[in-house]
Amino acid sequence: MVASNGRLKIALQKNGRLTDDSLGLLRSCGLEFEFQKQSLYSPCRNFELDVLALRDDDIPEYVQDGVAELGIVGENVVLERGARVKQLQRLGYGACRLMLSVPLRSSIRSLRNLRGKRVATTYPNTLNKFLRSKKLRCEIVELSGAVELAPTLDVADAICDIVSTGTTARVNGLRPLLSVMESEAVLIANPKAFADKSKKSLIDRLLIRFSGSLQARGKRYIMLNAPVNAIPRLKQIIPALKSPTIVPLAEEGMVALHLVIAENVFWDVMERLKSAGASDIIVVPIETIIQ
Ligand code: PRT
Ligand code: ZN
Numbered sequence: 001m002v003a004s005n006g007r008l009k010i011a012l013q014k015n016g017r018l019t020d021d022s023l024g025l026l027r028s029c030g031l032e033f034e035f036q037k038q039s040l041y042s043p044c045r046n047f048e049l050d051v052l053a054l055r056d057d058d059i060p061e062y063v064q065d066g067v068a069e070l071g072i073v074g075e076n077v078v079l080e081r082g083a084r085v086k087q088l089q090r091l092g093y094g095a096c097r098l099m100l101s102v103p104l105r106s107s108i109r110s111l112r113n114l115r116g117k118r119v120a121t122t123y124p125n126t127l128n129k130f131l132r133s134k135k136l137r138c139e140i141v142e143l144s145g146a147v148e149l150a151p152t153l154d155v156a157d158a159i160c161d162i163v164s165t166g167t168t169a170r171v172n173g174l175r176p177l178l179s180v181m182e183s184e185a186v187l188i189a190n191p192k193a194f195a196d197k198s199k200k201s202l203i204d205r206l207l208i209r210f211s212g213s214l215q216a217r218g219k220r221y222i223m224l225n226a227p228v229n230a231i232p233r234l235k236q237i238i239p240a241l242k243s244p245t246i247v248p249l250a251e252e253g254m255v256a257l258h259l260v261i262a263e264n265v266f267w268d269v270m271e272r273l274k275s276a277g278a279s280d281i282i283v284v285p286i287e288t289i290i291q
Helices: 019-028 056-064 075-081 124-133 167-171 191-195 197-216 228-237 263-275
Strands: 008-013 041-043 049-054 070-074 086-090 096-103 118-121 139-142 158-163 174-183 185-189 219-227 245-248 254-262 279-285
Touching: 008 019, 008 056, 008 197, 019 197, 049 056, 056 070, 056 075, 056 185, 070 075, 075 086, 075 124, 075 174, 075 185, 086 197, 118 124, 124 139, 124 174, 158 167, 158 174, 167 174, 185 191, 191 197, 219 228, 219 263, 228 254, 228 263, 254 263, 263 279
Parallel strands: 008 049, 008 070, 118 139, 118 158
Antiparallel strands: 041 049, 070 185, 086 185, 096 158, 096 174, 219 254, 219 279, 245 254
8 A cells, every 4th residue: 555645645656767867867856765676765865756666657646646646758658657646747658659550462552541450569559549540440369468469370461559669570581651749758636636735746856857958858967168240150050059158267358158058969069069169168968947
């Protein structure tokens, strides 16, 4: 039984693809706790929060029923379980697609060709909803795993399964037909949790930390020196992520520029800044950005 002790509870996947990133996100928000896969319940030392470790499929219902006020789970699972929960934030990891795929040699080339065919999936509700929205009738073959084997075993003509790199589909001789939904990990909440004043205030505090940490992801803080007359050129190179801070230096005609830059353009921009006159470039990681 989970103690109802006035502390906030957040449900995470106990042991799976979302576990490490979810723990990393909580830790990047300054939350300190021991996490053991075997124990259901890990109290935070420095925040009124307990972390619950659960199977991902159960998280939407537990959040809906108020066992935990918050949960982190894939959007695909939230949709499939049809839970009445509020989606608060997309978290930028666990990216995947729910994809309809067919055997390489299949004559099925379009969605219309699927009419009347057998489609194996572990996502019957999502698939059913999708097919109804397309006014298409198929026979849904509900499996509990290893969906990619269904065409080889001749229990289905197509499958509807989660794909991330596409390797599993390729290895099993399948080609993608159509994406049913895109998904990533999301933070969900029990809507009633906001009615409790102290819980709401804890959730609000956590949300600020989550946003701060997510904002900082993939960004670097750069400090560099440059001659004043190089500023117009440097400004043209700097992507419009944030206007740079410009500080005069003791050395006549020199300034320091501070700016935030996205990791994916980082090296390219650095090289161009250097050739435009920047020197003494210092790059530091960013832990959080509170706006
Ligand atoms: O034990 P528990 O029930 O908690 O975990 P689980 O085994 O049901 O889920 P898990 O850990 O596999 O996935 C958790 C969540 O991660 C999913 O609900 C998705 O939101 C997300 N996710 C991201 C994925 C994948 N990528 C993924 N590739 N979930 C599953 N897969 C599987 C997919 O089912 C297929 O078998 O990986 C295979 C395909 O991968 P690729 O890379 O070969 O395309
Ligand atoms: Zn699961």
